[in-house]
Amino acid sequence: MKAIVYRGPRQVAVEERPDPKIEQPGDAIVRITTTNICGSDLHMYEGRTSVEEGKILGHENMGIVEAVGPGISRIKVGDRVSVPFNIACGTCRNCIGGWTSFCLRTNPTEGMDGAAYGYANMGPYDGGQAEYLRVPYADFNLLELPPGTEHENDFTMLSDIFPTGWHGTELARMQPGDRVVVYGAGPVGLLAAHSAMIRGASQVFVVDKEKDRLDLAGKIGATAVDFSRGDPVEQVLDATGGRGADCGVEAVGYQAHDPSGDEHPELVLDNLVKSVRSTGGIGVVGVYVPEDPGAGSDAAKEGRIGFDYGTFFAKGQHMGTGQAPVMRYNRHLRDLIIGGRAQPSFLVSHELPLSEAVEGYDRFDKREAGWTKVLLRPSESA
Incomplete structure (x- = not known):
């Protein structure tokens, strides 16, 4: 064959x-x-x-x-x-x-x-x-x-990818009427947004910088957030009256990078902690690995991602992770x-x-x- x-x-x-x-x-x-x-x-x-x-x-x-x-x-x-x-x-x-x-x-x-x-x-x-x-x-x-x-x-x-996108909303403990923010408009992120819409979200934000992906998010009724045009956290907070989303989905993973192309494996986790309201949930279905020899820092090479755990704790948020x-x-x-x-x-x-x-x-x-x-x-x- x-x-x-x-x-x-x-x-x-x-x-x-x-x-x-x-x-x-x-x-x-x-x-x-x-x-x-x-x-x-x-x-x-x-x-x-x-x-x-x-x-x-x-x-x-x-x-x-x-x-x-x-x-x-x-x-x-x-x-x-x-x-x-x-x-x-x-x-x-x-x-x-x-x-x-x-x-x-x-x-x-x-x-x-x-x-x-x-x-x-x-x-x-x-x-x-x-x-x-x-x-x-x-x-x-x-x-x-x-x-x-x-x-x-x-x-x-x-x-x-459809079950994985759905799983992201489950891990975030999404409820009907929630405002949901999805970081990453790749296939899993788009299907997490599709899942959130099916499950009765009142609004779904999809964060990315690629126009073709953001256009697809708009076609299914999601609100596109282009992070190449400014801080995505500020955009989500502005759109929610400063409250933040009720829950969020991480659909990027350990190769997250900023608009200039530099890798920051903690970037999306940090942004989700800031974008989601206190006591809200975060579902992580983007891939993270125990070892990443190609990472830019010694800690990340050992799978240690230094995200803003202090704010995560202070906001009383919860997080679910893992493959669907x-x-x-x-x-x-x-x-x-x-x-x-x-x-x-x-x-x-x-x-x-x-x-x-x-x-x-x-x-x-x-x-x-x-x-x-x-x-x-x-x-x-x-």
Whole structure:
């Protein structure tokens, strides 16, 4: 099969790899119909993680079941499915508690709970930016979708970024009528804003500096805040009569940078503490890592982010963090799509065959104007 393989900083290649096979009774093989380039993939692409050379990338996957192991009883060959990026056993303490993003059994990496496809430090699993993907514990993990091709671009968001955006609002303990501020208008941030709108926010602010992303935020009814034009905290406070937002979502992560391009991993956390009212909540779904050798300070290289904890404490705010347990939300979000209440595909800018993925990575990584979300079609040729 053809697959996208990591070959070093800012180097990926389309290569021939062996087709995956059933290795355990609970496995399924999925023929990938759509797989996405995620903003999180760019951390690896840029050489800011310990991902090993030769890894097949891709954790946002959907497709058709081609084969199942002898232990499978629910999923059938021919089913159209979404593949959560979390690889979960379904029976450990965290999975039973609904925290499939922190499965205790699927990741042999020392000190790391939770596994994923094609991702650094999250187990030995190949990703789905390929023609086929092996899915462990398939009866537990796979989400059935209506047959056919309807909502393909919406459903492909169910594997990660739509549940992750929703999770940000959950971690912030958002309530109907809240004013919500989202920092970062990348795909996750835009879907956090979309989630907040669906959940009944009275107003949603989206902070970024890229015009194409802010335009998309405006199209879904959010208030765009361009931080290249002035302090975003002041803009949010001015718009809320000095009170601040009721809660906020961090959708940027450890590579946050100022308008001049200098990295400040604490920048968004500081701004959220200032932008959110006292006793308000902050949900952090932007990626932070235990070690970042490419960081600009010794502390950040060790994963130590010196944000304004004193003000956070003084304001009595609360913060939730971590990767989304996709299965907690994906069924509900699927049905919101089917019912016409959610349309996460509004952010899709490019649909490419797998053969054009190298260019797709390059242009998405450069944040070129108009490149907001890239979908790959392994079954299509250039």
